[in-house]
Amino acid sequence: MSEPPVNRPIILGNNRKKRYESLVDRFYQDVFRYAYWLTRNPSVAEDLVQETFLRAWRSFDSLQSDDAAKAWLFTILRRENARMYERYRPELVDIDDVSIQEDDRNEPDQRQKMTELHNAIMQLESEYRDPLLLQVVGGFSGKEIAEILDLNNNTVMTRLFRARSKLRDILDPGAARDETGDEAHEELC
Amino acid sequence: MDDLEFHTRAHSNPFDEDSDFLGALSGREDRRRLLDELKQLDHSIRLVTQHIEVPNRLRQKLAAPDNRSWLGRRAFAYAASLVLVAGFVFSTMQYRPSASELALHDAMLEHVYAEAPRYEQITVPISWLEVETVLADAGVSLHQPEGEETLIITFAKVCGLGGTLRGAHLVTMGKNGPVSVILVRSTPIGRSLDVKDPRFQGRIVPSNDGNMAVIGEQAEELQRLEQIISSNVEWSI
Structure with a gap:
């Protein structure tokens, strides 16, 4: 099971790298899981998340408010999905192939x-x-x-x-x- | 609140906390049951989503600026470019690349550094249809040669270069590792540019209405691939 997201505020200030890392820590799992639902394929979702954060890094200076960070990431994700993957989306993945974590408590x-x-x-x-x-x-x-x-x-x-x-x-x-x-x-x- | 409005609002947002919505539950066990069921549905959706496994190494792949990440590679690429510029200025007196040509060189090299960690892990060929889709998106087409010259492509993506150019980045397997082919529909450069870099080698070649780059590891033989691509590329009008 992957580690839980780190819930800490995004660091403000001029340190671009730290601010970006904080944003990744906070949102990458949510972004991946939404990407999974969007693409219905874990491999494509992983590629899509990497593209999304690459775009986010490149245009990071355009993110004005930390409050808007999550919506900003999801918007980039959707745009990248439309641009890169929608036209050759794979067939719906069989449930047996999907990476759903087994949980013994269930x-x-x-x-x-x-x-x-x-x-x-x-x-x-x-x-x-x-x-x-x-x-x-x-x-x-x-x-x-x-x-x-x-x-x-x-x-x-x-x-x-x-x-x-x-x-x-x-x-x-x-x-x-x-x-x-x-x-x-x-x-x- | 009538039943229609209640049902609509309950299904649109079961966690609606407006006083009129909560007030509409009063004395209505049927509405409370429906709301509980919808809240349970949301809870289950969250539970299912939380059980989607996030790839273990994903966080590392998203790391920004360190020695192995984008900024590091970028700095490395810029440093390599500076060496290249110095080389042109001091040792190649016959031809001096223009600023735009060097910018294209920098953008391509930077892009190869940025994408290398991804395409290095892929060894399974992708379909030619997927390759054609990417090429079409970048305004270029490539005829798949037959026989021994058939191209085996493992990676194809539309890429942004230098923030303004749009190109197709293909990767095929060479004898010593992956080889990048980048096709950019843009004003052709004046003459071919060698890629000089500690890790990569290759050439950027003007080709009719665009530019083509073939870039591989230092030990790679690239000339034959360059000829194959050059003979089969067509630029969209």
Whole structure:
């Protein structure tokens, strides 16, 4: 299991190297995991993360605020993914090939549920998966997601609504449709 | 708050803490159950994500400026370039490269230093389709020779050179290690430039509407590869 991220504030000041290293320590695991969901392939994700941080290093002086660092990295990541990988994205990786850490603390049925959820997330269209993971994994607000994805806030909220509805429907077919939300929400959009 | 609004907001953000949203839970066990389920779903997504294994050596690969990283290599490349400049000035009186030619040389050498740690680890050939895609992105095409001259490419990426130029960086295997081929659609330089560097050797060669560089380790035989590339490259209009 890889080491946990170091939660310390990004060092301010003129020391570019230290500031950059601090940013890498703090965010590289989140960036890799988001890259994994984005590319659905661990090897491509690793290349993408390296490209992302290379770009970040080169344009590091343009990062004005440490508060914006994470969103800035995720935006670079998405841009690099579009530029370099989207056109020859590999086929969806088989679940058996994916680098999911084994955790002895998990019971077999819990591992099974995690595998099912992993597959369900993979089945979501990217227009729904992307904002959902930015919110849940990245911890971004609706406004930040709108900026990263270059969408308006209402569209983001609609996609988040549909993402969770679809996910629930994949995991438990019919459950989400039994509620009033999805069908009624379609009329609003 | 009616059910439609509650469902919409709960699915959009189960952790909504606005007072009107939280107030809508009051006396509504069905809404509370739905919200708990959605929060549990988010928790499970985070759990699944945390179990995606981050490659062990990734952090090291992202290291910035030290002896082996970008700044170090950059400084090394600049130092090598200075040596090269001095060499041209003091010992090559017939031809003095222009500032733009030297800048192209520096950018290519710097890029090779930057990418070497990545392509050195790759030995599996990639598809020609992938190579063509990268080449097309850089405004160049390369005809795959047949027979003994067939190119085995293990690495192909579009690269930024010197912050302004865009080129295709291919890597093939030579007798003594990986050999970089960089194709940049830009104003051709006046004449071929030798790459003089403690580690790498090679040439930057003007080729119709662009420039081509073949750069390998010191002991590498590069002339044949240079001829093969030169005979098969075409620049997009």
